[in-house]
Amino acid sequence: MLQSRGKLIVLAASTSESTEYQRSTWRQMLLATLPDKYARIMGTDWSTAVEVNPDGTAKYVPNGLRVIEALLARRFGEENVAVCYPDQLPLFVGEDTRVIGVHAHNPLGITFATDVYAGFYGRDCEPINAAEFRRLIHHPVIDQHRHHLKLIVGGPGAWQIAHKGLQAEWKIDTIVDGEAEEVAVDLFERAIRGEPLPARIECKSPKLESIPAGINRSTFGVVEITRGCGRGCQFCSVALRAGKSIPLEHILENVRRAVAQGADTITLCTEDLFLYEQGKRFTTNLPALKRLFESVAAVPGVKHIMMTHGTMAPVVVQPEIVEELHLAVDKSVNQHPASTHPEHRYAMMFVGLETGSVRLFKQFMKGKSYPFRPEQWPDVVLKGMEIMNRANWFPMCTFIIGLPGETREDTKQSLDLLFALKDAKWCVIPTLFVPLEDTKLATKDGAKIARLTDLQWEFFFTCWRYNIDFFRRQRSVHWKFNIGIPIYYYLLGRKLFGPAMKWPLFRLAHFPEWILRRKLYLDFSNGAKPVYTTPAEVPIPEERRRPELPVLS
Numbered sequence: 102m103l104q105s106r107g108k109l110i111v112l113a114a115s116t117s118e119s120t121e122y123q124r125s126t127w128r129q130m131l132l133a134t135l136p137d138k139y140a141r142i143m144g145t146d147w148s149t150a151v152e153v154n155p156d157g158t159a160k161y162v163p164n165g166l167r168v169i170e171a172l173l174a175r176r177f178g179e180e181n182v183a184v185c186y187p188d189q190l191p192l193f194v195g196e197d198t199r200v201i202g203v204h205a206h207n208p209l210g211i212t213f214a215t216d217v218y219a220g221f222y223g224r225d226c227e228p229i230n231a232a233e234f235r236r237l238i239h240h241p242v243i244d245q246h247r248h249h250l251k252l253i254v255g256g257p258g259a260w261q262i263a264h265k266g267l268q269a270e271w272k273i274d275t276i277v278d279g280e281a282e283e284v285a286v287d288l289f290e291r292a293i294r295g296e297p298l299p300a301r302i303e304c305k306s307p308k309l310e311s312i313p314a315g316i317n318r319s320t321f322g323v324v325e326i327t328r329g330c331g332r333g334c335q336f337c338s339v340a341l342r343a344g345k346s347i348p349l350e351h352i353l354e355n356v357r358r359a360v361a362q363g364a365d366t367i368t369l370c371t372e373d374l375f376l377y378e379q380g381k382r383f384t385t386n387l388p389a390l391k392r393l394f395e396s397v398a399a400v401p402g403v404k405h406i407m408m409t410h411g412t413m414a415p416v417v418v419q420p421e422i423v424e425e426l427h428l429a430v431d432k433s434v435n436q437h438p439a440s441t442h443p444e445h446r447y448a449m450m451f452v453g454l455e456t457g458s459v460r461l462f463k464q465f466m467k468g469k470s471y472p473f474r475p476e477q478w479p480d481v482v483l484k485g486m487e488i489m490n491r492a493n494w495f496p497m498c499t500f501i502i503g504l505p506g507e508t509r510e511d512t513k514q515s516l517d518l519l520f521a522l523k524d525a526k527w528c529v530i531p532t533l534f535v536p537l538e539d540t541k542l543a544t545k546d547g548a549k550i551a552r553l554t555d556l557q558w559e560f561f562f563t564c565w566r567y568n569i570d571f572f573r574r575q576r577s578v579h580w581k582f583n584i585g586i587p588i589y590y591y592l593l594g595r596k597l598f599g600p601a602m603k604w605p606l607f608r609l610a611h612f613p614e615w616i617l618r619r620k621l622y623l624d625f626s627n628g629a630k631p632v633y634t635t636p637a638e639v640p641i642p643e644e645r646r647r648p649e650l651p652v653l654s
C-alpha cells in the first residue's frame with residue numbers, strides 16, 4: 102500500500118556510478134570514459150549491472166549517498182526513506198513523495214580523464230556516466246510527480262551540472278556542493294514543507310561528530326577512514342576539506358554492516374592512507390594503520406581489502422610502511438604474474454604524481470612532497486615506486502597534462518620522469534587538467550584534447566603503451582590492436598585531432614623504435630639512458646626532520 106503512494110524521501114544514484122561489476126574499481130572508472138554510443142559493440146553494457154533487494158531498494162550505492170540516507174533516516178525514520186536505482190524509481194516515487202535526492206559522482210563526465218576518451222570516438226560521443234545520469238534525471242516518473250516534489254542533487258560531481266548551465270533545464274531545485282552532513286536535514290525538512298529552496302548551497306566541512314555511521318552498504322564496501330587532506334594542491338577539490346580520522350569503532354561498525362549485507366570486499370576510503378591518525382606534520386602513524394588493517398581483516402566475512410588514495414612521500418620517509426601493511430597485499434582482489442606474492446596478489450592504491458616538472462610542482466602542489474623539497478620530487482617518485490614495487494604494491498598513478506602555463510620544457514621533464522619509470526610495476530593514467538569549481542585554479546582554462554602538442558600526445562600515449570605492455574595477457578588481442586591503431590588514425594584520429602598525435606599514437610601500436618626515435622622525444626631503443634635514475638636514498642632536509650616517529654607496538 103505504502104509503495105503505491107510512494108515514500109516521503111527517495112534517494113537515487115545512477116547504475117554506472119553504483120555498479121561493482123567484477124569487484125573492479127578499474128572497470129567502474131572506465132564508465133567515466135567509454136562512449137555510451139558504442140557500449141553494446143564494445144561489450145561494456147555491464148555498466149548497468151547492479152543488484153536489487155527483494156523490496157526494490159538498491160543493494161549498494163556510492164558511499165556519499167549512504168551518508169545522506171543515514172542522516173535522513175535518523176530524522177524522518179527509516180520507513181520514510183528509500184534508496185534505489187533509476188529502474189526502480191516507479192516503485193518508490195508516488196503521491197506521498199516530497200523530495201528526491203540524487204547523487205552525482207561524475208554526472209556529465211567532464212572531470213579529469215573522462216570526456217577525453219569518449220572524444221576519441223567522435224565529437225558527439227558522451228561517456229557512459231553522462232548517459233546513465235541523464236537516464237536517471239529524466240526518468241518519466243519524476244516528471245509525472247514534479248508538481249508535488251523537490252529535486253535535490255548533491256555529490257562530488259554536482260558542480261558539473263551548474264557548470265554546464267543545465268540546472269534549470271533539468272528542473273533541479275537545489276544543487277548541494279561539498280560535504281552535506283550539517284545542511285542535509287534542514288534542507289530536506291524545508292523541501293518536505295514545500296518551501297522555496299536556494300538554487301545552490303555551498304557546505305562547510307562538518308565536525309567529526311556530525312558524520313553518521315551508515316545503515317546500508319555502499320558500492321565496493323567503501324568505508325571512510327579519513328576525510329580531507331592538508332597538503333593543499335591547488336587543482337584539487339578535496340584539498341579544502343578539513344582533515345580528520347574516523348574513529349576505529351565507527352569504521353568497524355560500517356565494515357560489520359557492509360559484510361552483514363553481503364559485501365566480502367571492503368574499500369578503505371581516504372585522500373591519503375598515510376594520514377590515518379597521523380602525527381604532527383603528516384607523520385605516518387604506522388601502529389594505528391596496522392591496527393586498522395588487522396581489525397578490518399579480522400571482521401568475519403571480510404575476504405578482501407582495497408584502498409583508494411595515498412601519497413609517495415611517506416613511503417620514502419618510512420620504507421617499512423608498505424612491508425608492515427602486508428595485509429594490503431594478502432587481502433587484495435588484484436593479481437598479476439609480476440607479483441612475487443605466493444598468490445601473485447598486489448596492492449593497488451591511487452597515487453597522484455601529476456607532473457615531472459619541478460617548476461609546476463612548486464607552483465601548484467608543493468605540499469605533496471613534504472617533508473621533501475619540491476626539487477626532490479622526481480627522486481621521491483622513483484624511490485617511492487621502487488619501495489612499493491618491492492613490497493608488491495603496484496600503484497595506479499595519475500599525471501595531469503596541460504596544467505596552467507605548462508611549457509614544452511615542463512612536458513619534457515614529465516616525459517623524462519616517465520621514461521625513468523619504464524620498467525616499474527604500475528598503471529599510469531594521463532589526465533587532462535580540468536579547473537574544478539571550489540579549487541584555487543577554478544578560473545583557469547582547462548586543457549583541451551584538440552589542442553595537445555606533439556609532446557603532450559607523446560606523454561599521453563607513452564603512458565598507455567606502458568599499461569598495455571604491463572597488463573596485456575593475450576598476444577592475439579595485442580596484434581589486432583597494433584594493426585587497428587594506424588587504421589583508426591587514418592580514418593578518424595587525423596581528422597579529429599590533427600597530425601600531432603600521429604607518431605605518439607604509433608608508439609602505442611608498437612611501431613619499430615628505429616622509426617620512432619627520429620620522430621619522438623623519448624628514445625626507447627636499446628642503450629638509451631633516462632635523465633633520471635632511482636637514487637640510493639632521498640635525504641630529508643635537516644630543518645624538516647621530525648623529532649619522533651610513532652613506534653611499532
Ligand code: B12
Nearest residue numbers: 117118130133163164165202203212255256257280281320
Ligand atoms: C571511492 C571513490 C571512487 C570509487 C567508487 C566510486 C563509486 N561510484 O562508488 C572509484 C575508484 C570506482 C571511483 C571512480 C571515479 N571517481 Co571517485 N572517488 C572516490 C573517493 C575516493 C571517495 C568517495 C567517498 O565516499 N567520499 C566520502 C563521501 C562522504 O563524500 P562524498 O561522496 O563527496 O559525499 C558527500 C557530499 O558529496 C554530499 N553528497 C553526496 N551525495 C549526495 C546526495 C545528495 C542528495 C546530497 C544533498 C548530498 C550528497 O554529502 C556527502 C557527505 O558529506 C572520492 C574522493 C573523496 N575522498 O571524496 C573520489 C572522487 C569523488 N572521484 C572522483 C572522480 C573524478 C572519479 C572518476 C571520474 C575517476 C576517473 N577519471 O575515472 C571515476 C568515476 C566512476 C563512476 N563510474 O562514476 C573525483 C570527483 C571530482 C569532481 N569533483 O568532479 C573525486 C573527488 C576524487 C578527486 N579528488 O578527484 N571513485
Ligand code: SF4
Nearest residue numbers: 330332333334337340
Ligand atoms: S595530496 Fe591529493 S588529496 Fe591532498 S590536496 Fe593534493 S591532490 Fe588533493
